[in-house]
Amino acid sequence: MGFALTFFARRLAQGVLIVLLVSFTIFALLRVVPGDPARIILGPMATDEVVEQTARDMGLRDPIPLQYMRYLGQVAQGDFGTSFIKARGGGSMGGGRDEARGERARVLDLVAETLPLTLQLAGLALVFTALIALPLGIAGGLMAGRWPDKLALYASSIFVSLPNFWLAIVLALVVTAKLGWIPSIGYQNIAYAILPAFVIAIEMSPLFIRSLSVSIADTMRHPFVELAQVRGLSPGRIFSHHVLRNAAVPVLNLFGVQIGALLGGVLIVEYIFDYPGFGLLTVQAVLQRDFPVIQGIAIISTSIFVVINILVDFVSAQIDPRIEY
Amino acid sequence: MTERLLTVEGLTVDLLRDGGRVPVLRDVSLALEERQVLGIVGESGSGKTVLAKALVGWVAEPLVASRGSVRFRGQDLLAMPPDARRVLRGSAVGYIGADPGSSFDPTLPVGRQIVEKVRAVRADIDATAAKKRVLDLLDRVHIPSAARRFDEFPHQYSGGMLQRAMIVDALASDPAFLVCDNITQPLDVTVAAQIMRLLHDLRSDLDAGIVFISTSLPVVCDIADELVVLSRGEIVERSTPERLLAAPEHPYSRDLIARNPVIWGTPPEPVELEAAPRAILEVEDVTKTYVVPDRTRFFGTQAVKAVRGVSFAVHGGENLGLVGESGCGKSTLSRLLSWVEQPDEGRIRFKGQDIAGMSAPQLLAMRKGFQLLLQDPFNCLPPNLPIGRSIGMSLQIHGGLGRKAIAEQVRAVMAEVGLKDADRERLPIGMSAGQRQRVNIARALILEPELLILDETLSALDPMEQARLLDLFERLQARHGFTYLFISHDLAMVRRVCTRIAVMYLGKVVELADTRSVFFEPTHPYTRALLSAVPTLEEKPFKAADCLLEGEPPSPIDLPQGCSFAARCPHAMPRCRAEEPPLVELGGGRFSACWLNEPEVSRAA
Ligand SMILES: Nc1ncnc2c1ncn2[C@@H]1O[C@H](COP(=O)(O)OP(=O)(O)O)[C@@H](O)[C@H]1O
Ligand code: SF4
Ligand SMILES: [Mg+2]
Numbered sequence: 046m047g048f049a050l051t052f053f054a055r056r057l058a059q060g061v062l063i064v065l066l067v068s069f070t071i072f073a074l075l076r077v078v079p080g081d082p083a084r085i086i087l088g089p090m091a092t093d094e095v096v097e098q099t100a101r102d103m104g105l106r107d108p109i110p111l112q113y114m115r116y117l118g119q120v121a122q123g124d125f126g127t128s129f130i131k132a133r134g135g136g137s138m139g140g141g142r143d144e145a146r147g148e149r150a151r152v153l154d155l156v157a158e159t160l161p162l163t164l165q166l167a168g169l170a171l172v173f174t175a176l177i178a179l180p181l182g183i184a185g186g187l188m189a190g191r192w193p194d195k196l197a198l199y200a201s202s203i204f205v206s207l208p209n210f211w212l213a214i215v216l217a218l219v220v221t222a223k224l225g226w227i228p229s230i231g232y233q234n235i236a237y238a239i240l241p242a243f244v245i246a247i248e249m250s251p252l253f254i255r256s257l258s259v260s261i262a263d264t265m266r267h268p269f270v271e272l273a274q275v276r277g278l279s280p281g282r283i284f285s286h287h288v289l290r291n292a293a294v295p296v297l298n299l300f301g302v303q304i305g306a307l308l309g310g311v312l313i314v315e316y317i318f319d320y321p322g323f324g325l326l327t328v329q330a331v332l333q334r335d336f337p338v339i340q341g342i343a344i345i346s347t348s349i350f351v352v353i354n355i356l357v358d359f360v361s362a363q364i365d366p367r368i369e370y
Numbered sequence: 371m372t373e374r375l376l377t378v379e380g381l382t383v384d385l386l387r388d389g390g391r392v393p394v395l396r397d398v399s400l401a402l403e404e405r406q407v408l409g410i411v412g413e414s415g416s417g418k419t420v421l422a423k424a425l426v427g428w429v430a431e432p433l434v435a436s437r438g439s440v441r442f443r444g445q446d447l448l449a450m451p452p453d454a455r456r457v458l459r460g461s462a463v464g465y466i467g468a469d470p471g472s473s474f475d476p477t478l479p480v481g482r483q484i485v486e487k488v489r490a491v492r493a494d495i496d497a498t499a500a501k502k503r504v505l506d507l508l509d510r511v512h513i514p515s516a517a518r519r520f521d522e523f524p525h526q527y528s529g530g531m532l533q534r535a536m537i538v539d540a541l542a543s544d545p546a547f548l549v550c551d552n553i554t555q556p557l558d559v560t561v562a563a564q565i566m567r568l569l570h571d572l573r574s575d576l577d578a579g580i581v582f583i584s585t586s587l588p589v590v591c592d593i594a595d596e597l598v599v600l601s602r603g604e605i606v607e608r609s610t611p612e613r614l615l616a617a618p619e620h621p622y623s624r625d626l627i628a629r630n631p632v633i634w635g636t637p638p639e640p641v642e643l644e645a646a647p648r649a650i651l652e653v654e655d656v657t658k659t660y661v662v663p664d665r666t667r668f669f670g671t672q673a674v675k676a677v678r679g680v681s682f683a684v685h686g687g688e689n690l691g692l693v694g695e696s697g698c699g700k701s702t703l704s705r706l707l708s709w710v711e712q713p714d715e716g717r718i719r720f721k722g723q724d725i726a727g728m729s730a731p732q733l734l735a736m737r738k739g740f741q742l743l744l745q746d747p748f749n750c751l752p753p754n755l756p757i758g759r760s761i762g763m764s765l766q767i768h769g770g771l772g773r774k775a776i777a778e779q780v781r782a783v784m785a786e787v788g789l790k791d792a793d794r795e796r797l798p799i800g801m802s803a804g805q806r807q808r809v810n811i812a813r814a815l816i817l818e819p820e821l822l823i824l825d826e827t828l829s830a831l832d833p834m835e836q837a838r839l840l841d842l843f844e845r846l847q848a849r850h851g852f853t854y855l856f857i858s859h860d861l862a863m864v865r866r867v868c869t870r871i872a873v874m875y876l877g878k879v880v881e882l883a884d885t886r887s888v889f890f891e892p893t894h895p896y897t898r899a900l901l902s903a904v905p906t907l908e909e910k911p912f913k914a915a916d917c918l919l920e921g922e923p924p925s926p927i928d929l930p931q932g933c934s935f936a937a938r939c940p941h942a943m944p945r946c947r948a949e950e951p952p953l954v955e956l957g958g959g960r961f962s963a964c965w966l967n968e969p970e971v972s973r974a975a
Contacts, residue, residue: 268472269472269475269476271430276459277457277461278456278460278486279453279456287477290475290477291475364477365476366477366523367477367525
């Protein structure tokens with residue numbers, strides 16, 4: 046099928062461009078903000094000459110585009126560099142011990158350890174979001190203006206007004222600490238993902254409830270839906286085979302856009318629950334100015350965003366053939 | 371005694387609004403025998419669609435059927451349980467609406483949706499049989515390459531083809547009773563004529579009684595055995611087409627008949643050819659091609675050839691009509707003429723001066739002499755500005771006058787177009803379409819233009835308002851010596867007001883001559899096809915059966931070689947498919963682009 050091929054070729058080309066742009070921006074920003082990586086690595090005790098020498102050896106005094114090209118060359122070979130801070134076996138390394146550089150953790154390993162945990166958390170969060178948003182949104186859309194619609198609206202308003210950090214703390218205190226029902230804080234097995242996922246789901250559902258109920262109500266108003274009843278289709282069939290299909294596209298697109306917000310939500314929630322995922326890695330890397338890790342995270346999370354959006358658009362185009370990309 | 375196919379008794383439908391009830395249909399009674407065609411004619415807003423839907427038992431909030439019954443073979447459709455009604459509706463009762471463009475789910479192939487419906491209402495037909503049946507029917511209604519079309523989506527169909535698909539959808543379950551609600555209304559005249567022909571053909575081997583509803587009296591008379599006239603939700607007259615036309619009883623029916631324009635009654639006076647007519651606007655070999663993305667190819671594009679080498683001149687004081695069906699390039703041409711877009715090739719001269727070479731101030735001055743009036747005035751009027759201000763604004767833009775003088779002129783033009791002085795402070799939002807169009811005319815008029823281009827300006831107005839504005843145009847012409855270029859698909863209107871007519875087909879002018887020649891001695895087969903398709907009450911000199919073949923106009927993206935009308939032309943010869951005929955003069959100021967005119971051309975030369 047010609048369409049799928051040209052679609053992916055075109056979109057992947059665009060996607061690579063986006064990833065390059067984002068990673069270059071972050072790369073350049075990290076090099077202009079104060080804080081010399083050589084100093085971070087060597088620690089406060091090292092002399093200025095040593096710092097300067099190390100910086101030169103690491104190529105940190107070359108022009109930024111050159112450094113970036115060098116970096117890309119390494120990335121192309123699968124080498125995202127090593128952390129400034131983190132040691133191979135976990136734990137962080139103080140600056141100063143030059144000989145220990147070989148022991149620093151590879152960025153790729155750090156990502157490989159944390160990403161699956163985060164994907165598990167995000168997946169669970171999406172399942173919870175669907176469990177909350179689908180019934181409320183669909184009922185609200187089908188009965189626009191009546192009580193299910195109002196219920197959906199009230200529920201969304203309450204969810205919106207709950208700050209995620211507050212909810213996280215309350216849940217951790219009550220459900221884990223006091224009642225001891227579900228574990229949280231840290232990670233040992235999948236049960237530790239439940240509460241964080243729930244917090245993310247509460248944060249994301251209002252948008253999906255709204256989008257679902259609006260697009261279902263819009264589709265229900267479309268003349269072909271009314272006419273389908275006159276053509277002899279049963280209400281159940283009209284809903285399952287036509288209304289859901291037509292209403293899916295805007296919701297899918299919202300999902301594509303929300304991937305960014307989902308990653309943001311993961312960041313905060315992982316930090317609060319001390320969930321050792323990608324988000325926690327990010328927070329730590331930023332706080333510790335661990336530049337190689339930040340760069341690696343930027344490339345990988347942008348790629349995730351791009352790939353998911355390409356898939357979302359592809360599925361949308363499969364559902365609605367009128368969509369042009 | 372067997373039950374009659376359909377009996378409607380005392381049907382009253384109300385609209386629930388603000389706690390009250392507004393009647394939409396009042397005490398409507400009808401009877402339809404097996405295999406009979408009952409026509410219902412009424413203007414828009416008379417309740418036709420509400421009635422059409424009620425006939426298939428479909429009355430939904432905020433409408434309620436407060437009295438009466440609709441009995442199909444004795445069963446009251448309005449009173450029966452919803453599930454029984456649903457199955458009956460899809461199988462024994464068919465419905466075709468006025469809006470084929472939004473009748474199907476836009477995300478699924480048309481063929482599959484029709485099969486879905488057949489399977490939903492006819493448990494006795496399995497999937498393979500249903501598909502075969504739909505394919506056969508698509509073929510029957512002359513959808514070209516039905517097997518491929520079966521898998522195409524609604525947006526890949528033209529309006530005419532979608533309407534055919536809707537007919538297939540209704541017929542696929544062998545209905546005994548079929549409601550056609552204004553099915554030709556959104557279609558171009560030739561496509562509408564083809565659909566009506568199809569319906570005539572189907573009638574002879576269809577076992578269905580049909581209720582045929584339309585705003586067009588000629589269309590209803592063409593197909594109905596009996597008809598009723600609906601006005602404001604009430605039946606005002608029951609008759610047969612012959613009796614109604616010969617002896618209408620109700621004043622409303624008389625009015626309805628009188629409103630239908632006469633095209634061939636008395637020919638217009640032959641126009642004297644001026645020795646050296648003064649050309650105000652000259653169009654020379656103008657072309658415009660739009661480049662649109664092609665999603666089937668990597669970074670691919672397609673060229674839409676909207677205008678393909680058009681030449682004509684508008685002479686001072688005349689009314690030139692530019693007619694053609696949708697997509698033939700009329701609107702593109704009007705955008706080129708008013709220099710909203712630039713042509714790819716060719717020249718446009720206003721009073722002898724090439725617009726392309728004009729400086730900005732010259733262009734502004736030219737725009738003043740040369741005004742474009744569009745169909746929907748609502749979109750061109752600033753919504754927050756009182757109309758007095760928006761009329762004066764055009765003068766302000768062109769500068770040079772004080773406030774007092776402007777106010778004075780605004781008052782004068784408003785009076786001239788029939789707006790009251792008190793209307794000056796009103797906003798466009800509360801005004802009727804006709805009034806808004808007057809505001810628009812006043813905005814143009816205040817600049818004292820010489821040439822007015824009217825692109826479907828009157829198309830959205832009801833016939834009464836249309837007639838009043840045409841009178842206004844005539845008065846303005848007499849007083850100011852305006853020249854008009856009427857761009858329209860409405861042949862009857864153009865016949866009434868224009869002295870010369872250019873007929874466009876697929877981006878080209880195929881015939882250009884004085885009105886008398888175009889209507890009485892057309893030289894191009896497309897012109898004859900167009901004339902044969904106009905619904906009229908009078909006897910037509912051209913019959914659609916002779917002048918119009920089946921088939922759709924080709925797409926402006928994939929133009930065939932040779933004459934673009936060849937696929938639908940009854941006279942097409944091998945040469946027509948190889949070479950494109952040029953527009954040549956036949957003598958007497960008549961131009962035509964058809965190989966049939968060859969002998970006459972050589973004689974004139
Ligand atoms: N801006 C545009 N982009 C692409 N195609 C266009 C555009 N405007 C018009 N067309 C195409 O050009 C052809 C002529 O259109 P138009 O001038 O609007 O015809 P008409 O006024 O007779 O309906 C049509 O096939 C139309 O789809
Ligand atoms: S050139 Fe041929 S196909 Fe075209 S209109 Fe004339 S006879 Fe018909
Ligand atoms: Mg147009």
